[in-house]
Amino acid sequence: MKIVADGLTKTFREKTALKEISLTVPQGAVFGLVGPNGAGKTTLIKIIMGLLQPTRGSVLIGGQPVHQDHRIKARVGYLADYQRYYPGFKVKDMYRLYRETYQKWSPERFEELRQVFNLPENAQVKHLSKGMHTQLSIILNLALKPELLVLDEPTAGLDPVIRRQFLSILMDEVAENGTTVFISTHHLHELERVCDHLAIVHEGRLIKSESLEDLKKKVRKIQAAFAGPLPAEVLQKPGVLNVEQTGRVYSITVEEGLDELAAELRQFQPLFLDFVDISLEEIFIHRMGGEGYGFKQILAP
Amino acid sequence: MALNRYLPHKTLFWKDWKTSLPVFVPFFLVVTFATTFFLQTEIIGGREFIGPWPGFAYFENRLHANDPWMGAAMFLLTVALAAMTLGQERERETLGLLLAMPYSRQDILFSKVVVGLMQILITLVLNALLMSLLVWANPGINYFFGLPEIWGWAGHSFLVLTFIFCFTVLIATVSGTTWGNYILALIFLWFPVGFFMLLYMNFRIWIDIPMEQFDDPIPLLRLTIEALFSLAYLKTIPLWLIAFNDLIIHQAAAGIGGRLVVPYLYGLLAILSLGLYALAQFLFARNPLEKDGEILVFERLEGFFKLGVIICCTLLVGPMVAAGVFGRLGEEFKLFLIPSYLVAGVGTWYLINRLLLWRRTK
Numbered sequence: 004m005k006i007v008a009d010g011l012t013k014t015f016r017e018k019t020a021l022k023e024i025s026l027t028v029p030q031g032a033v034f035g036l037v038g039p040n041g042a043g044k045t046t047l048i049k050i051i052m053g054l055l056q057p058t059r060g061s062v063l064i065g066g067q068p069v070h071q072d073h074r075i076k077a078r079v080g081y082l083a084d085y086q087r088y089y090p091g092f093k094v095k096d097m098y099r100l101y102r103e104t105y106q107k108w109s110p111e112r113f114e115e116l117r118q119v120f121n122l123p124e125n126a127q128v129k130h131l132s133k134g135m136h137t138q139l140s141i142i143l144n145l146a147l148k149p150e151l152l153v154l155d156e157p158t159a160g161l162d163p164v165i166r167r168q169f170l171s172i173l174m175d176e177v178a179e180n181g182t183t184v185f186i187s188t189h190h191l192h193e194l195e196r197v198c199d200h201l202a203i204v205h206e207g208r209l210i211k212s213e214s215l216e217d218l219k220k221k222v223r224k225i226q227a228a229f230a231g232p233l234p235a236e237v238l239q240k241p242g243v244l245n246v247e248q249t250g251r252v253y254s255i256t257v258e259e260g261l262d263e264l265a266a267e268l269r270q271f272q273p274l275f276l277d278f279v280d281i282s283l284e285e286i287f288i289h290r291m292g293g294e295g296y297g298f299k300q301i302l303a304p
Numbered sequence: 305m306a307l308n309r310y311l312p313h314k315t316l317f318w319k320d321w322k323t324s325l326p327v328f329v330p331f332f333l334v335v336t337f338a339t340t341f342f343l344q345t346e347i348i349g350g351r352e353f354i355g356p357w358p359g360f361a362y363f364e365n366r367l368h369a370n371d372p373w374m375g376a377a378m379f380l381l382t383v384a385l386a387a388m389t390l391g392q393e394r395e396r397e398t399l400g401l402l403l404a405m406p407y408s409r410q411d412i413l414f415s416k417v418v419v420g421l422m423q424i425l426i427t428l429v430l431n432a433l434l435m436s437l438l439v440w441a442n443p444g445i446n447y448f449f450g451l452p453e454i455w456g457w458a459g460h461s462f463l464v465l466t467f468i469f470c471f472t473v474l475i476a477t478v479s480g481t482t483w484g485n486y487i488l489a490l491i492f493l494w495f496p497v498g499f500f501m502l503l504y505m506n507f508r509i510w511i512d513i514p515m516e517q518f519d520d521p522i523p524l525l526r527l528t529i530e531a532l533f534s535l536a537y538l539k540t541i542p543l544w545l546i547a548f549n550d551l552i553i554h555q556a557a558a559g560i561g562g563r564l565v566v567p568y569l570y571g572l573l574a575i576l577s578l579g580l581y582a583l584a585q586f587l588f589a590r591n592p593l594e595k596d597g598e599i600l601v602f603e604r605l606e607g608f609f610k611l612g613v614i615i616c617c618t619l620l621v622g623p624m625v626a627a628g629v630f631g632r633l634g635e636e637f638k639l640f641l642i643p644s645y646l647v648a649g650v651g652t653w654y655l656i657n658r659l660l661l662w663r664r665t666k
Contacts, residue, residue: 015594052404054404055593075406076405077406087397088401091326104405105406
């Protein structure tokens with residue numbers, strides 16, 4: 004199922020949480036949404052799910068406006084950042100609620116996943132830990148056989164083993180059923196393993212949205228060593244995201260004009276010059292640094 | 305036309321039934337205690353009077369000793385039952401779960417209203433049945449009510465409680481917390497009565513009519529208050545039953561034989577309840593979920609609510625401040641009323657703004 008968001012703006016009283024966000028999630032894609040805390044990721048997800056009404060703009064899921072047509076949600080699984088369930092319910096009550104709500108519900112899939120995560124059927128929801136809560140949410144949303152999975156911080160609270168298990172199950176789901184996945188997370192190294200498209204939001208604005216392959220082709224690092232210091236103007240060209248210097252070795256992260264910069268650097272007769280692939284986490288950190296979001300903001304109270 | 309269009313979704317119905325049990329159980333117990341259990345006690349106590357009529361005062365005193373708080377509990381629990389319908393979903397953040405499922409907002413609210421009304425109906429019918437059985441199984445005891453009154457009570461109470469329930473559900477669609485729903489519903493259920501009483505009290509102060517004076521210079525206003533008061537007083541069991549029988553007995557003795565409550569009042573209650581439900585659906589469809597947890601979820605309604613509270617507090621606190629200073633009625637008291645109104649109005653305006661801001665930033 005394809006998602007098309009067009010000009011989404013959301014204002015809460017005086018605060019604008021989203022500013023003119025337009026993006027397309029292709030059918031069958033695993034689309035990662037990243038951004039610092041408070042960037043507007045959860046607001047965007049809630050608008051996509053029809054939980055919040057945008058101040059301006061629209062969202063279509065599978066060509067249908069989700070706000071007007073709630074039936075489209077029968078084909079969508081949604082895992083909220085911390086999904087609350089009815090505290091008086093047991094796991095089996097939640098199973099019943101989902102089973103009787105979703106027509107394509109698979110009891111076999113539920114049982115299979117319940118055993119993988121080892122979740123007791125008679126456990127009271129209020130007694131589940133945060134991680135178990137998330138596991139229950141994962142099981143319920145995968146067992147409804149969704150065509151689209153919207154996941155907001157799905158691995159928060161999960162231990163590394165379960166996290167790996169979840170990602171593997173998610174990949175199987177995509178491979179077997181062609182499920183479209185829209186996932187927001189801070190675990191960028193995990194996202195890098197699973198996603199094929201990426202969007203970065205910051206302060207409510209979409210600052211990047213493209214395929215991961217294109218992004219990683221564009222954003223690369225040049226490592227070079229020089230006998231003497233480089234002139235500052237060379238390192239301040241547009242497209243240079245970050246420069247790190249350790250002794251005579253420079254690590255320059257470049258988003259645009261990689262070849263041009265390399266040609267210019269070669270004029271300074273480097274001792275060596277290499278192109279290095281960089282991780283999604285590095286891209287994110289350098290890209291956000293370019294937006295004025297750095298460690299100062301992260302450490303600020 | 306498919307029948308299931310008029311029935312709630314069975315999964316939502318099951319879920320709402322299960323989640324509303326913590327209030328439904330006390331509601332059921334209170335009603336049962338106030339009616340069936342009470343009647344059983346009376347029957348046991350009344351056996352000694354088989355034969356000669358013990359006199360009305362005997363029953364009247366016995367019943368009046370128990371009724372007020374039971375009637376109030378029934379009223380308050382109905383408000384609680386309705387206040388919880390949406391309030392708990394908002395506070396527990398499970399409304400998001402429901403809205404992410406393939407249910408419309410209309411389905412969600414409809415199921416909650418049907419569950420609540422069914423719980424009220426079951427409670428009343430079951431107790432009416434039990435009371436009928438008790439009356440039938442104990443012939444020869446002098447009761448001042450029989451089967452028609454018992455079933456009349458059930459029907460009356462259902463309509464009255466339906467009105468209260470629907471009114472509170474409407475409030476629940478404009479307030480974002482259970483306590484907000486509860487308190488605002490109580491305030492606004494009594495608002496017409498309270499408002500007219502306050503107006504009446506202030507008028508009397510201004511035209512120098514002592515409160516003790518029986519002659520009424522403004523009978524229309526007083527009549528309005530009484531009419532509204534009898535509507536809002538609700539007279540649920542056993543309050544209503546007592547008042548009803550009280551009048552029938554006295555009227556019968558006087559040869560009037562009339563009925564206290566006119567049938568159109570019930571029709572009006574039913575239409576009002578439907579109207580309130582329709583309005584609740586209209587507002588719930590427009591509920592901004594990001595305002596869950598705030599006292600009012602619609603910014604546009606804030607002005608109306610503030611104005612209502614400020615006017616009432618001004619009318620109530622103004623005379624209290626003036627009376628506190630002078631301790632009696634008089635010309636100087638009246639002159640002091642104007643600054644008292646101002647102090648009360650500005651004070652309430654300040655407090656209410658602080659309260660709204662506090663909830664918003666919480």
